[in-house]
Amino acid sequence: MRKLHDKCYFCRGNLVKKKITMDYWWKGSLTLVENVPAWVCKQCGEEVFEGPVLEKIDQVVKGKAKARTVTVLVKKFNDLPLPASV
Ligand SMILES: [Zn+2]
Numbered sequence: 001m002r003k004l005h006d007k008c009y010f011c012r013g014n015l016v017k018k019k020i021t022m023d024y025w026w027k028g029s030l031t032l033v034e035n036v037p038a039w040v041c042k043q044c045g046e047e048v049f050e051g052p053v054l055e056k057i058d059q060v061v062k063g064k065a066k067a068r069t070v071t072v073l074v075k076k077f078n079d080l081p082l083p084a085s086v
Helices: 051-062
Strands: 015-026 029-041
Touching: 015 051, 029 051
Parallel strands: none
Antiparallel strands: 015 029
8 A cells, every 4th residue: 555644744753554443423422443544653643544544434433334332431531630730
């Protein structure tokens, strides 16, 4: 596959190709998509997706393919005071 991205757009760090788990919100519900090929910045962790990959993610999320469910805890950042040093 042709390499589309060499450097991170934000920090100019090197990008490496990885399979990641992507979180995708659609109509108020969250779907995690596993094994998504992405370019990930070694320095800041920014994830870059190629166009066809994004299209496929869209199809996967909205499609009827088999899914498993996991429980996700949602907590509020404000429920604890910030450490004094921040
Ligand atoms: Zn970066």
